[in-house]
Amino acid sequence: MPTDVVTFYDTHPINEEQVLRALAEKGIDPGRLSEKDLQAHDQDHFGGLEANDSLIAMAGIGPQHRVLDVCSGLGGPARYLADKVGCRVVGLDLNRSRYEGAQRFTQLARLDHLVTFENGNALEMPFEAGTFDVVMGQEAWCHVPHKPRLIAECARVLKPGGCFAFTDILRRDGLSEAEMARLRVDMAFPDLETLSGYSSLLEANGCTVERCDDLSPWWTQVLVDRLAMYRSLGTDTARKFGQARSAAWDEFYAFFVGLYQLGRLGGGRFIARKR
Template identity: 50%
Template sequence: MDVIAFYDRHPINEAQILEVLRQRGRLPGRLAPEDLLELDQDHFGGLPAVEALARLAGISRGSRVLDVCAGLGGPARFLAWRLGSVVTGVDLNAGRVAAARRLSGLVGLEHATRFVRGDATALPLRDHAFDACVSQEAWLHVEDKAAVLAECRRVLRAGGRLAFTDWIAHPRLAERERARLREWMAATAVPTIDGYRALLARSGFVAIAAEDLSVPLRQILRERLQMFRSLRAATVARLGQAQYDAFDQLYAFFVGLVEDGKLGGGRFGATA
C-alpha cells in the first residue's frame, strides 16, 4: 500500500472533523483551538500523549518545535496553543498539509503554526533551526529511519531534544504479519525497542531514553475498536459498507497483533 493513498482514504480526515463540528453546532461560526481538541489527533493516547512528548522534548513557551510527519496538525496546534511554542509541521501528503493549514486558520493559530510538504528523510528546512523535534506514530511508514534521524539531528540545535512515539515489534511478530502490515497499512518497517535504541546511538544522539508503551496501548486500542464498531451505522452511511468492512478487518487484525503481544508502541527521547 502506498502511504500517500493510505492517508488520502484515512477515516480521520478534515471532512469528518468539520462534520462533527457542524453536528455540535460549532459550525458555521467562529472557532477556538479548544473546539478541535482530540478531533485532530491521529495517534493513540490523544492529548496526554502529546503532553508526555512535550515534557520529554523539554518544550516550553517560545520553543521552536518541528513536528515530523505532522498529519492534520493536531499535535502542532496543541503545542502552540497550550505551551506557547512556535511549531513547523512537515508531512508527505499534500492533502494533509493543506488541511492542517486550513484547520489552523479556522481556530486562529495560523501565526503560531506553519505546515510544509516534505519527506521526513529529506527535510526542506535549514540546519540547527529548532530547539525540539517531535513525531508521533509515523515513522513506521518510513523504511530509512537512519535518514530521518540524521535529518532530525541536522535541523536541531546542539543540545536540542528529539522525542517521538512509534510502533515497535516484539519477537513473535512473524514475517507474514509484517508483510500484511506493509500491504494493508503502509507500515514499511517496524523495529524492536532495542533496534530503535541502537539506531539513535548510531545517529549520534546521546541521553537516549526508551519506554515500552505496549501494555497501555492494548487497552487504548481495545476501546478504540469498540468505539469504531459502536459508530457502525454512521460510518456505513458516510463511507459505504465495503469501506467500513475493509477498515474493520484491518483494524481487528492490527488490534489482534497488539493483544497477542506481537506489536506494541514505544516512546523515545534523545539529545542532539
C-alpha cells in the same frame, strides 16, 4: 502490493470532512472555532492529550522553542502544543490532503501565527541544518521507509543540545514475516523498528538517549478503545469511501489490534538529546 501511505490517509476514517461534520453535529460554528473545540477530533494518535503532555514535559518544551512535528497529519498535536506552550511549531507531512486540512483547521483556530505546515518528505526535509530545538512525532514514523535515513534527517535539522521526543509503533518478538507482509499491505508500514533499534539509531546519530519507555501494555488497551471508536465512524467512512473500504478498515484494524493483544506489536517513547 503494499499500500501507498498517501492512499492510506486519503481514505482514512478520520479526515477533514469527518471532523467538520462532527463539529457541526455539536453546533459548533467553524467561523468561531477554537483549538479546544478540535481536541476531541484532531488528536489522531494513541493516548490523546495525555500523550501530548508527557512529551511536552519530558522534552522541556517552552515558549522560546521552535518545534518540528514530523508526519504531522491534520496538525492536532502541533496546534495543541502551540496553544498550550506558546512556542512556534512547523508540521511536515507527505500527504497533500492532510497538509491542506491541517492548514485550514489552523487558520480556523486562529493559530496560524504560531503553527505552519510544509508538504514534504521526511527523508528529504526542506529545512536547513540546526533549525529546530525539538523534533517530535507520534505513531507516524512507522509509515516511513528506511528508519536510519529518517533519524539522520531529524538529527540534521536539530540544533546541538536539541531534543528528540517521539513515540512509534514497534515490532516485538514473535511477529511473523506473513504478519509483517499484511501490515505492509493493509497499514502502509514498510518496516517497523524495535525499542533497542531506535535507541541504537539515535546514539549512532550523535544523540544521548535519556528515556526509552515501553508503552506496549498501555497501548494495548488504548487500541481496543480505538477499534471501537473506528467502528462508531463506520457509517461516515462508508458514506465517503464506500462500504467496501469501511468493511476492509474494520477487518485490518482488528487484525492490527490483535497483534498487540498477542504481544507481537508494541509501542515506545523516546527522549534523546543531540550532543
